[in-house]
Amino acid sequence: MKRLLIVDDELAIVEALQDILSVEGYDIATAFNGAEGLQRMAASKPDLVLLDLMMPVMDGREMLRRMRDDTALRDIPVVVMSAGRISDEERRFSARFLAKPFELDELLDTIAELLASGASRTEGENGSP
Known part of the structure; x- marks a missing residue:
């Protein structure tokens, strides 16, 4: 089961995403900043992060920025979710x-695509097709 980390300060968004993604078969962890x-990532490395900016x-x-500076975290795909603008640098560091x-369909498709491409990369690194 793929583990997702939702990081958002809006409780309603976190709860809604947690409910929806749990039904979709994902193991969900949450954080509010x-x-x-x-801290959650240090305890259990997720397969993907959904991250609010503000x-x-x-x-x-x-x-x-801290994830990208940490060799243990930099390859985790990040979906940035924000009502605000995103800089070119932030866009470059997020998946x-x-x-x-x-x-919702856009979110689910994005998660599935990123997790599938991550699985393909991992299989390729292990010598499998």
């Missing part, structure tokens, strides 16, 4: 950007 997200304590931009509000 970037510092908490990094949060208290540590925002998504700082969390993303995808979804503007809030986004369509």
